[in-house]
Amino acid sequence: MSKIAWLASYPKSGNTWFRVFLTNFSRNTVTPASINALNTSAISSSRSVFDSALSIESADLSAEEMDRLRPPVYREIAHRASETLFVKIHDAYHSAAPSESLIPSDASLGVVYLVRNPLDVSISLADHMGWSLDRTIDSMNSDDTALASNPSRLASHLRQRLLSWSNHVMSWIDQSQIPVHVVRYEDLHEYPCETFMKAVKFLGLAEDADRVSRAVSLSAFNVLRQQEEQEGFRERSPKAQLFFRSGVRDRWRTVLTGEQIHRVVRDHGAMMRRLGYLEP
Amino acid sequence: MLDAAPYYCSAFGIKILSDLDLGAIPAGEPPEVIFRVGTVPSALEQPLFSGVLFQARPGSFLLKLDNIGRYLVTGGNQIDIEPAVSAHAATVRLFLLGSPLAALLYQRDLLPLHASAVLTPKGAVILAGASGSGKSTLAAALHLRGYPVLSDEICAVTVGESFSVLPAFPSLMLWEDAVEALDLTGQQLKRVRPGIQKFSLPLRDSFYRTPAPIHRIYVIESSFHADLDVTPLTGLFKIRALANAGYHPNIARSMNLRERYFAQMTALGATVSAALLSRPERVSPSQVADLLEKDFAA
Numbered sequence: 191m192s193k194i195a196w197l198a199s200y201p202k203s204g205n206t207w208f209r210v211f212l213t214n215f216s217r218n219t220v221t222p223a224s225i226n227a228l229n230t231s232a233i234s235s236s237r238s239v240f241d242s243a244l245s246i247e248s249a250d251l252s253a254e255e256m257d258r259l260r261p262p263v264y265r266e267i268a269h270r271a272s273e274t275l276f277v278k279i280h281d282a283y284h285s286a287a288p289s290e291s292l293i294p295s296d297a298s299l300g301v302v303y304l305v306r307n308p309l310d311v312s313i314s315l316a317d318h319m320g321w322s323l324d325r326t327i328d329s330m331n332s333d334d335t336a337l338a339s340n341p342s343r344l345a346s347h348l349r350q351r352l353l354s355w356s357n358h359v360m361s362w363i364d365q366s367q368i369p370v371h372v373v374r375y376e377d378l379h380e381y382p383c384e385t386f387m388k389a390v391k392f393l394g395l396a397e398d399a400d401r402v403s404r405a406v407s408l409s410a411f412n413v414l415r416q417q418e419e420q421e422g423f424r425e426r427s428p429k430a431q432l433f434f435r436s437g438v439r440d441r442w443r444t445v446l447t448g449e450q451i452h453r454v455v456r457d458h459g460a461m462m463r464r465l466g467y468l469e470p
Numbered sequence: 471m472l473d474a475a476p477y478y479c480s481a482f483g484i485k486i487l488s489d490l491d492l493g494a495i496p497a498g499e500p501p502e503v504i505f506r507v508g509t510v511p512s513a514l515e516q517p518l519f520s521g522v523l524f525q526a527r528p529g530s531f532l533l534k535l536d537n538i539g540r541y542l543v544t545g546g547n548q549i550d551i552e553p554a555v556s557a558h559a560a561t562v563r564l565f566l567l568g569s570p571l572a573a574l575l576y577q578r579d580l581l582p583l584h585a586s587a588v589l590t591p592k593g594a595v596i597l598a599g600a601s602g603s604g605k606s607t608l609a610a611a612l613h614l615r616g617y618p619v620l621s622d623e624i625c626a627v628t629v630g631e632s633f634s635v636l637p638a639f640p641s642l643m644l645w646e647d648a649v650e651a652l653d654l655t656g657q658q659l660k661r662v663r664p665g666i667q668k669f670s671l672p673l674r675d676s677f678y679r680t681p682a683p684i685h686r687i688y689v690i691e692s693s694f695h696a697d698l699d700v701t702p703l704t705g706l707f708k709i710r711a712l713a714n715a716g717y718h719p720n721i722a723r724s725m726n727l728r729e730r731y732f733a734q735m736t737a738l739g740a741t742v743s744a745a746l747l748s749r750p751e752r753v754s755p756s757q758v759a760d761l762l763e764k765d766f767a768a
Contacts, residue, residue, distance in 0.1 A: 237601060242720065244521070245533075245720045245721050246569050249601055250564055250663060250666060252665055255537075258536070259523075343647040344645050346601075423694070424694040428752060
């Protein structure tokens with residue numbers, strides 16, 4: 191009997207980078223882990239995990255029927271695990287049924303919530319989805335936005351409701367059922383060792399500064415980029431050329447138009463201020 | 471014979487008497503298995519396994535789906551079905567012909583694979599793979615090139631002196647994107663369940679009704695690498711790939727049939743040729759069919 195530590199984020203906010211770090215941290219070796227063999231999983235939405243746990247074809251269920259089955263499946267997976275599971279999740283923290291959240295608190299150890307400036311998220315997300323920037327900015331302001339929501343094909347992942355960017359952030363950081371630790375993508379860049387150390391502490395892992403610093407170097411952007419160029423990356427979207435693209439922040443200053451910046455700030459200004467992405 | 475309940479029909483070489491129309495080919499008496507609509511208990515006594523949706527013990531399997539129905543499979547010769555009050559008949563049938571049917575096949579010592587199968591001049595070719603790997607789409611592409619279809623979704627194999635595929639149902643199930651990719655839009659398609667964009671394509675004369683010896687098993691794997699290719703499976707890789715190709719092997723395990731499942735898979739692997747088909751997401755069904763046609767004819 192064990193619990194799940196959720197690695198939650200809106201897409202393209204540093205979740206994978208954080209998982210690479212955790213893998214390198216737990217391996218504790220001098221060579222970098224393969225990006226295609228991360229020992230944290232994407233089981234929160236993987237259809238094959240649900241098919242196997244339920245022993246039915248979950249694709250024949252509606253997205254709403256599936257949402258109702260997610261809490262008991264997470265409970266069962268946690269129950270059968272022998273150690274803490276680190277699980278990536280992009281869904282907003284929403285209700286699966288009137289009385290139950292998608293994520294059962296009794297099976298959860300805590301949530302590391304990764305957040306990134308929505309101005310930069312829009313650029314990465316547009317590339318990942320194969321959308322224009324304008325369409326992406328519209329989607330980030332809609333509560334109907336979801337991943338794997340095309341009903342005309344059998345997707346390898348379950349539908350994941352994202353809500354708007356602001357509501358996604360709010361749903362996770364303002365919920366009171368599961369302990370939450372917020373990590374800013376920008377801080378992972380600027381103060382990687384300190385920022386990862388705080389997360390390591392929150393997750394109850396070994397507070398070893400040398401080990402953190404080694405894992406940080408093994409998870410450097412150029413290491414990941416080089417691996418992707420050599421062997422490909424299984425989590426890359428078929429619509430994107432590369433998953434690990436630029437790894438820099440504040441690209442929005444040169445990529446977005448004034449009008450696009452204005453729209454993002456108009457839609458998400460309040461949450462951006464709260465997270466330090468806008469002057470008060 | 472009137473086209474009304476009860477239905478005398480046959481699937482996987484088993485004569486069935488069913489209260490529900492299964493869409494199977496007609497067959498005569500006497501039935502070997504009964505599918506009966508009636509009451510089904512909400513729990514098994516002393517289950518060996520209790521999961522989110524099902525309970526099981528040797529010889530019994532109970533599946534419970536909210537607002538759809540309960541299914542109890544017993545002794546390899548009976549399935550009791552209690553549809554939920556509001557359930558649509560197509561929905562009740564769709565889930566009946568999934569895990570409960572597989573549980574029945576496991577109880578009858580058959581080996582159900584998660585696969586489709588077509589008949590080629592060299593014998594039955596099995597297309598196995600996880601949900602979404604493109605088994606049915608590929609079977610449909612081969613059907614359009616004139617290969618008769620033996621089964622779709624669940625492919626029951628006899629394990630013993632000969633290894634054969636048993637003919638299943640005279641239809642293929644396809645998602646909307648496959649219907650479009652294969653240009654089947656004008657065909658007589660039936661939605662498998664209200665609200666789900668998945669359709670049943672009737673096969674009529676191109677359904678093959680006789681058991682066929684297996685020529686080769688292809689295990690389809692979506693690949694994030696660029697190349698579409700076929701590699702023969704041997705040794706441990708072969709056993710591992712086949713062990714994953716069963717239809718929800720947890721069903722067998724929950725009824726204490728795990729050892730027999732592995733013994734059957736090992737026997738299958740020792741006798742039948744198998745290959746891994748890696749396909750990148752962007753490759754079209756007809757490109758995959760081209761490669762397969764070349765490979766299974768060689």
